[in-house]
Amino acid sequence: MTDLILLEDEPVLAQELGEFLEESGYRTQTVTTLAAFEQCFDTQRHHLAIIDLGLPDGDGLQLIRRLRQSGHRLGIVVLTARDTTPERIAGLGEGADHYLGKGCDLDELAAVLDSLKRRLDLDRDEQPWRLDVGPRRLLVPGAGPVRLSQQDLLVLQCLMQRAPENVSRQAIIEALGEDFLGYDQRRLDTQMRRLRRNIEAFSGHALPVKTLRNAGYCFYATAVINT
Template sequence: MVGVIVLEDEPVLRQELGDFLADLGYAPLCLANLEAFEQGFDPVRHRLAIIDIGLPDGCGLELIQRLRSAGEPVGIIVFSARNTSADQVRGLTVGADHYLGKGSDLDVLAATLAALARRLDLRAPQAPRQPDCWRLDLRPRVLHIPGAPTVPLSQQDAVVLSCLMSRAGQNVARWEIIEALGEDYLQYDQRRLDTQMSRLRRRIGSLSGQALPVKTVRNSGFCFYQAAEVLK
């Protein structure tokens, strides 16, 4: 599990970021000021950092400059309300890998983190992959789509796709998916599963421009009908 250290002084946003990152499969440590960062930062464990600029005890840019001067290889994303072109240029110049404004959708932040993690090779080596294969990575929960942007996933969507993609080309019964979600099949309102599948199809389509290759098998279940791989 990739460790992410988050430096954000606003309590509500700090909590939101922590919950969001944990849901994506990262191990977040969320801190409120520079002093706490200096005490809590572990370069072995924290390979990614999300850093605000305006902090109660100093400037995040100076922290980034210190990290780079010390040769720390941590991947850094600035996430700040200060988002003019001059702010972005300065942040990238002192050593940030990416600079996002706080008005950015959290899906953009998730995709940026996933891209940075790939660039820094923060995953164990995998077996050779099929070039046109849909890949579900459960470590952070992201879906890699051939020829399209990576899509971050919620825990429930990752569970559903894991059931389907691990048995690509086969019919997966509704009861199997429902039990994988931790629900009692006999008590579960199956309309919830249909709603989740519809929402997942829309999300994949809107973020990637690709149709999710899942067909509904009448009165039975669902089938993922393209080549697929699940990375655990």
């Protein structure tokens, strides 16, 4: 899972972005000021940053300038209300990799981050998640095995055998042996929330499943299935 630091001083937006980023597969640390960013930023851990510009204690452009001058290998996305063409040019000139205006579609933000991950080759050394179908267990990298219910096994098998492709809600529901048209899809949402909680509770790791809003899910980590 890729570590990301989010610098955003609006509490509601910070919470919304933090939840979205966690669901999209990023271990996210949220800070609200330049000083907090400087204190919390870890060059060994944080590989991506989302930075607002208008902050209580200064301008995010100054931070971006310092980060680039220090030579950190860091993917930087500006997310700001300052969205005119001259401001975009200034942000990219200071070293931002991408410049987005607040109010952009969150799927666009996710696509930008995925692009940065590929360019920086952040998943190169990632250990695989292993699903043992017979014993009904998930082997989490760096942690012990997690026992699974039959339904959780079917969901994970459906997602992991197609990783890292997007899997539709219909495909998952049919993998559960249910009729898509007669199935209450809220049951799937509830199951996915419970599955995420169980994996994190027993392993200490977040399940690498991205939620595709109103469309389906994606297991984005390296996956191996043992039948």
